Structure formats: structure tokens, C-alpha cells
Amino acid sequence: MYQQPMMLKPLFKERIWGGTNLRDMYGYAIPSPQTGECWAISGHESGTNEIANGPLAGSTIREAWDNHRELFADEEGEEFPLLTKILDANKDLSVQVHPGDTYAREKEDKTYGKTECWYVIDADEDAEVVLGHHAETKEELNSYIENGQWNDLLRRVKVKSGDFFYVPSGTIHAIGAGVRILETQQNSDITYRVYDYDRIGQDGEKRELHLEQSVEVTTVPHKDPDLERKTNIHKGMKQELLVSESYFSVEHWDIHGMTYPVHNPSYLLFSVLEGDVNVWIEGEAHPVEKGTHFIIPATVEKFTLEGTGTLIVSRSNKQ
Structure with missing residues (x-):
């Protein structure tokens, strides 16, 4: 696995x-x-x-x-x-x-x-x-x-x-x-x-x-989408939902310290915009840094993040 x-x-x-x-x-x-x-x-x-x-x-x-x-x-x-x-x-x-x-x-x-x-x-x-x-x-x-x-x-x-x-x-x-x-x-x-x-x-x-x-x-007339940025603060992480629609969900994560274990809903796409973070999976640390892009596959049930960093996290909503 x-x-x-x-x-x-x-x-x-x-x-x-x-x-x-x-x-x-x-x-x-x-x-x-x-x-x-x-x-x-x-x-x-x-x-x-x-x-x-x-x-x-x-x-x-x-x-x-x-x-x-x-x-x-x-x-x-x-x-x-x-x-x-x-x-x-x-x-x-x-x-x-x-x-x-x-x-x-x-x-x-x-x-x-x-x-x-x-x-x-x-x-x-x-x-x-x-x-x-x-x-x-x-x-x-x-x-x-x-x-x-x-x-x-x-x-x-x-x-x-x-x-x-x-x-x-x-x-x-x-x-x-x-x-x-x-x-x-x-x-x-x-x-x-x-x-x-x-x-x-x-x-x-x-x-x-x-x-x-x-x-x-082109859509005529133009209509601005109705977006509401929702924020949750957990141990070691500020998690902001930017959009969730029929194709994808996108979030902004600020990491400060050690987070609670994050349960993986399916598979997740990550881009590190700032900082250095460890991704902990089954007791093993995987370091990622500014400019790194990675996928956490669906075979990973949960993971923990540690460090200081800013990440954009997305997932497919296509079924």
C-alpha cells in the first residue's frame, strides 16, 4: 500500500x-x-x-x-x-x-x-x-x-x-x-x-x-459568483475554504506547529507557497518546502503536518 x-x-x-x-x-x-x-x-x-x-x-x-x-x-x-x-x-x-x-x-x-x-x-x-x-x-x-x-x-x-x-x-x-x-x-x-x-x-x-x-x-450577462470564505482554526492549523463547487474544492492552510491528524477524504493535491513542513505518515516524516508540489494518495488514511508554512490544498469533487 x-x-x-x-x-x-x-x-x-x-x-x-x-x-x-x-x-x-x-x-x-x-x-x-x-x-x-x-x-x-x-x-x-x-x-x-x-x-x-x-x-x-x-x-x-x-x-x-x-x-x-x-x-x-x-x-x-x-x-x-x-x-x-x-x-x-x-x-x-x-x-x-x-x-x-x-x-x-x-x-x-x-x-x-x-x-x-x-x-x-x-x-x-x-x-x-x-x-x-x-x-x-x-x-x-x-x-x-x-x-x-x-x-x-x-x-x-x-x-x-x-x-x-x-x-x-x-x-x-x-x-x-x-x-x-x-x-x-x-x-x-x-x-x-x-x-x-x-x-x-x-x-x-x-x-x-x-x-x-x-x-x-461567453455567459451573458456576466454574474459574479457568490463566494463565502469559511475559516476553521484547529491545533496548529488555520484552514480556510476558498471554494467548493461541482469540479473541485480549494483550501488555504496556514501551519504553525503540530496539527491534529488529518483524515484523508480521498486524495489531496498540495502546493507549498511558503515555509517548511513535515508530513507525518505512520510515524515517518516527509519534509516539503516552499515550491514543492505533491499528492497524498487515497491509500493514506490520515496524516499530520508539522512546521510553519502556507499551502494550497485541492481535491476533485468529480464522482
Whole structure:
């Protein structure tokens, strides 16, 4: 029986809007000064993390999901359901929107659409994100887009460290320059660009837009989700529920000292944003540090955390 955390090797994606903060903040060996994304916990076909320890060392999350489903509570589905990223927006990301599951299956032949959420790790002063729009009808949305009325259309929100945003499929959105986030999302990479500031890609051409699909999948009018961040304080741990919805639950844990034993509900995904923590399982300590990402599999019934650290913890709600 697998009785230890599955430590993961991060993957990196170069983006025209990327920078060097993934190296500066976490000590990662990034491939270039335009590194935009750390794929921290992924079983996606475009990038799946290698397991660094234990009986499955050298294999990937994708292989573990296919061949050892007991580690994931025998959850059904062809694909590992979630994807955790850290994004470094050195420049503005494109304004985009993602489809829901039905559209993704019917139009893209993919298993999942893309609902996501953002925990703001760090943000420059006056940094902002695009979250939603001001159109009241599809016709008005089309008109704003066709006439390039981006300032009238886009809803901009100032952000700071510790903010949290839930971004369901159909939401027009963009992460602004100077924002570093941890993103928890469905295991999907379907993106429809609405606007890209007329930027030129590496091929010397403007990057492709997907205006027809964008209008089709955008929720009109925009509605802010009703979120209530709930906090519980236990021995050695402040536990804050950020969101719980049909695809995932995401929590923010502050560890100070030794916690009570935590009973594992299924399998849990962890990202260490700050500090050094020991994960105790059956009397054995497994140290994790800032920048570490790991999974506690379903075969671990309970564990204890010890140390000082800040973690984002997520789990699949897919049945």
C-alpha cells in the first residue's frame, strides 16, 4: 500500500508574457527569461508531471491514473481531472474565455471544458485582472468586440496578495501584468482568445483570435459568483475554504506547529507557497518546502503536518 506523499517534478511553459519570477520566488530552474507557467500537478496530454519518489518514481501522474486508480479512490474518468499551475504574468495575458464540458465534448472532442480559480500569491501595486464584461446581450457583446470597444466591454478589478477569484467556464478574463497566481482548474487547455492587444507572436504574425467561439461560449450577462470564505482554526492549523463547487474544492492552510491528524477524504493535491513542513505518515516524516508540489494518495488514511508554512490544498469533487 502506498504510504507516502507522491512528490512531483514541475514542468515549465515559455510564454510571450512570462518572466523570471518562478525562478526568483521558488528557485526553479526555468528554461528562459520568458517562463510564464509552472505546471505543478498535471496529468494533461500536453504535460504530465514525473513522480520523484516511492514505488512509482520515474513514472508520471498520467501513468499512475491509468494503472493505479486505487491511489485516486478508484475515481471514474479517462483523464486525471485537475491541473494546478503557478503563473507569472510579467506582461498582460490575452483576454480569453473557456468553454464548458458540453461544448468541449461536442466542438473540440475533449473530455473537459475549463472552469478555474485563482489564488493571488503576489501582485505589484495597482495590478489588476480582467474578470467579466459589461455587455447585457449577445448582440451587445458582438458590437463591443467588432468595434474594438475594449475599455467599454471589459470589467477590470484591482488585486492584492491573498485575493481569490472563482472563474467558471464562460467567464471573459485575463491576468494582468505584475500578478503571480496559483491556478486550480479542470484538466483542460482549451482557450479562446477574445483580444490580444494586437501583439506579434514568435512567427512574426498577430496571434490567432477565436471570436466566433468566444461569443458562443461567453455567459451573458456576466454574474459574479457568490463566494463565502469559511475559516476553521484547529491545533496548529488555520484552514480556510476558498471554494467548493461541482469540479473541485480549494483550501488555504496556514501551519504553525503540530496539527491534529488529518483524515484523508480521498486524495489531496498540495502546493507549498511558503515555509517548511513535515508530513507525518505512520510515524515517518516527509519534509516539503516552499515550491514543492505533491499528492497524498487515497491509500493514506490520515496524516499530520508539522512546521510553519502556507499551502494550497485541492481535491476533485468529480464522482
